[in-house]
Amino acid sequence: MALLSVHDLHVYLGESHVLQGITFDVREGGVTAILGRNGVGKTTTLRALMGLVDRRGTIEFGGTDIRQVPTHKIVRLGVGYVPEDRDVFAALTVDENLRLAERGAETRYDLVYDLFPELRDRGKQAAGTLSGGQQQMLAIGRALLNDNRVLLVDEPTKGLSPLLVTEVAVALERVSELTTVLLVEQNLGLVQRVAHDAVVLDTGRVVHAGPAKELLENKPMVHRMLGVG
Amino acid sequence: MSTFLLLTITGLGLGAMYFLIASGLSLIYGLMGVLNFAHGVFITVTGYTLWFTESKLGGVPVLPRFLIAALVGLIVGTVFAALVELVLIRPLYGRHIEQVLVTVGVALAVTALVTAIWGSDARVVAAPAWVGDTTTIFGAHIPNDRWLEIGTAAVVLFALEAFLRRTRYGLIVRAGVENRSMVTALGIDVRRSFTLVFAIGGLAAGIAAVLYTLYSTTVDPQQGTSLVIFAFIVVVIGGLGSIRGTAWAAVIVGLVQQYANYYASSGLGDLSVVLLLGIVLIARPSGLSRSFA
Numbered sequence: 001m002a003l004l005s006v007h008d009l010h011v012y013l014g015e016s017h018v019l020q021g022i023t024f025d026v027r028e029g030g031v032t033a034i035l036g037r038n039g040v041g042k043t044t045t046l047r048a049l050m051g052l053v054d055r056r057g058t059i060e061f062g063g064t065d066i067r068q069v070p071t072h073k074i075v076r077l078g079v080g081y082v083p084e085d086r087d088v089f090a091a092l093t094v095d096e097n098l099r100l101a102e103r104g105a106e107t108r109y110d111l112v113y114d115l116f117p118e119l120r121d122r123g124k125q126a127a128g129t130l131s132g133g134q135q136q137m138l139a140i141g142r143a144l145l146n147d148n149r150v151l152l153v154d155e156p157t158k159g160l161s162p163l164l165v166t167e168v169a170v171a172l173e174r175v176s177e178l179t180t181v182l183l184v185e186q187n188l189g190l191v192q193r194v195a196h197d198a199v200v201l202d203t204g205r206v207v208h209a210g211p212a213k214e215l216l217e218n219k220p221m222v223h224r225m226l227g228v229g
Numbered sequence: 230m231s232t233f234l235l236l237t238i239t240g241l242g243l244g245a246m247y248f249l250i251a252s253g254l255s256l257i258y259g260l261m262g263v264l265n266f267a268h269g270v271f272i273t274v275t276g277y278t279l280w281f282t283e284s285k286l287g288g289v290p291v292l293p294r295f296l297i298a299a300l301v302g303l304i305v306g307t308v309f310a311a312l313v314e315l316v317l318i319r320p321l322y323g324r325h326i327e328q329v330l331v332t333v334g335v336a337l338a339v340t341a342l343v344t345a346i347w348g349s350d351a352r353v354v355a356a357p358a359w360v361g362d363t364t365t366i367f368g369a370h371i372p373n374d375r376w377l378e379i380g381t382a383a384v385v386l387f388a389l390e391a392f393l394r395r396t397r398y399g400l401i402v403r404a405g406v407e408n409r410s411m412v413t414a415l416g417i418d419v420r421r422s423f424t425l426v427f428a429i430g431g432l433a434a435g436i437a438a439v440l441y442t443l444y445s446t447t448v449d450p451q452q453g454t455s456l457v458i459f460a461f462i463v464v465v466i467g468g469l470g471s472i473r474g475t476a477w478a479a480v481i482v483g484l485v486q487q488y489a490n491y492y493a494s495s496g497l498g499d500l501s502v503v504l505l506l507g508i509v510l511i512a513r514p515s516g517l518s519r520s521f522a
Contacts, residue, residue: 052410075416087411089404100400101415142415 002060003028003150003180004049009057011041011048018044020204021057026150026197031172031181033191033212036201037227042184043084045201046152049182050074050081062149076103080143084154084184086135090128094119094138097127101142111178112141115171133164140171150180157187169193188228192216200225231368236487242375242444244483245382249437250460251467251475252389253310253430259406259470261423263328267313267335268434268460269453275306275435276448277343280352292357303435310431314424322420336454343450351447360443374444381440382479385433389472392429398422406470459486462502466509468516478517481505 002025011019018041026032034042048055051071059067066074075081088097098112098119113120116137122130127138136156143151156172157165165187172194175181185191191198195212207225208215216222250268257265279302286294313335321327360377363370393399401422405412412419434453441456442448459482467478482502490498509517 050414052414070418071410071413072416072418075414081414083411083414087408087414089407089411091407092400092404096400096403099397100404100412100417103416146416 001028002026003062004182005058005060006045006049007058007060009045009048009055009059011044011053011055013044013053018204019048019055022201022204022206024199024206024209026180026182028180029176030196031176031183031194032197032199033195034182034184034199034201035186035188035191035215035226038186040201041204042201043154046081046083046154046182046184049152050079078147078149080146080148080151080179082139082143082151082153082156084158086132086139088127088130088135088138088142090126092127093124094127094130095123097138097142098145101145103146106147107145108147109145112144115144115174116141132159133161133167136160136164136168137171140168140175144175148179150182151175152182154184155186156183157185157190165190188216188222188226232491234367234369235371236491237484238369238371238375238379240484240487241480242372242378242483243486244480245378246437246440246456247460247463247482248382248476248479249385249433249440250456251463251479252385252472253426253433254457254460255464255467255470255472255475256402256406256426257430258464260402260409260419260426261318261322262325262409263318264325264332265318265430266329266332266457267339268332268430269455269457270336270339271306271310271431271434272438272441272453272456273339273343273448273450274309275302275438276442276452277347277352278302278305279439279442280354280448283354291355295355295357298354299439302439303432306435306438307428307432310434311424311428313431314427318427319420319423322423340450340454347450349450351445351449354442354446354448356443356446361446372444374440377443378440381436382476385436386472386476389429389433393472398425402426459502462506466506466516468518471516471518474516474518 004026007023008021009019010021022045034045036042044053047053049059051069051074058065061077118134119137119141127135130138140156156168160168169190172181176194183195191212198212198215199206200208202225222228254265254268257263279298282301283294283298286297317331317335318328321331360374362373364373393403401412401417401419405419405422409419441452463475463478463482466482467474485501485505486498489501
């Protein structure tokens with residue numbers, strides 16, 4: 001059974017019909033990647049799932065329709081979110097950013113510091129003064145702090161050096177052993193490494209959904225759908 | 230020397246008053262994006278509640294009478310501010326034009342209501358005698374109420390900083406000023422903080438109302454509106470959402486106003502503040518807060 005089911009999801013941003021009735025499932029465990037060229041609605045899909053934009057259609061999470069549920073309650077159902085631009089709170093310290101993300105008594109600081117030891121060392125540093133890679137670690141760490149059932153991760157490697165991309169990939173692999181991940185990513189190398197399933201979007205519609213390996217090994221298909229390879 | 234000292238202390242007193250009003254305005258705009266034109270009536274509501282309560286406590290000595298009346302005024306002003314957020318502002322989040330219209334409407338309606346019930350003439354409040362006296366320092370006769378204004382503003386600044394830095398709600402407010410939707414995306418119902426920030430803003434404005442009543446020994450329907458205009462200027466100069474920026478801007482505005490009124494010409498104080506606002510807006514449109522950080 002799918003952990004997350006999206007059916008006929010529509011989103012309008014101003015005059016633009018960004019998501020035009022997308023339908024896909026995310027199975028429990030592992031990583032499902034959302035792929036597609038720039039501007040096809042990948043980020044909007046995650047924002048719609050989080051309730052951060054107005055949307056129409058059905059979104060079922062663990063069998064519950066969450067379309068009418070406000071964002072903070074969606075999160076409390078066990079949905080973690082790592083946004084595209086990290087959105088760490090620049091004026092707050094690393095410790096304060098993490099503390100803000102705490103929900104309930106049981107937090108997983110051990111896991112966060114195990115994956116990203118730098119966050120412990122830089123606890124008193126203002127998040128706005130961290131490098132891009134460190135901010136990404138903080139954004140992921142913040143989402144990992146609670147025992148979420150699914151993590152929505154939006155382009156975690158955007159703007160990172162190859163070394164940091166590897167570090168993020170290792171973290172995602174580790175995370176995917178603990179929880180389900182819905183990953184938006186342009187880096188196909190990373191997708192190949194971590195994803196089990198893939199959903200491909202094109203101009204606001206799902207044009208392919210299935211095992212990631214099957215898609216990525218089919219070079220003509222990758223070229224046609226993603227414009228690479 | 231004694232004149233300069235007098236102007237400086239009275240300027241700081243004026244700045245303290247502006248800070249108390251502007252701090253709430255700044256937090257409200259920073260967190261919620263609400264331009265609260267009803268902020269002045271928080272002062273009016275507190276002031277009139279103070280006067281009304283005091284007028285009903287005849288026979289009680291002046292000091293306890295004033296303190297009881299001030300406490301009642303602060304409670305009513307704070308509850309009023311929270312109710313404005315809950316009943317009028319909350320249904321309109323994200324609709325900025327409607328919010329501005331509602332807050333302007335509240336300001337006009339409350340002022341009109343107060344005028345209709347108690348008239349437009351100022352009402353006299355009996356203040357403790359010590360407040361009306363002066364303390365002489367280096368030849369300057371400093372009115373005692375100015376020490377009270379400066380001391381109270383310093384305590385409020387310290388308390389606000391402690392709230393923002395040491396409590397979870399303070400953390401939420403600071404984060405919300407930066408990125409409200411991301412706070413929500415961490416599972417936090419940020420609307421609860423909205424009511425709290427409105428109540429804190431109402432309380433700080435109410436404290437300013439109490440101090441202003443001590444200074445003027447009167448309340449009148451327009452005093453909230455006139456004070457809040459300079460508070461808005463302070464907020465813009467200090468940087469929206471920054472308490473420290475607001476504090477520094479309040480001090481600068483208070484001093485500039487006093488010095489200009491004395492050394493240039495009486496009445497030029499207001500103009501010089503508007504000029505200062507213009508210069509800051511041109512040179513640093515986001516306000517001075519980063520300079521103070």
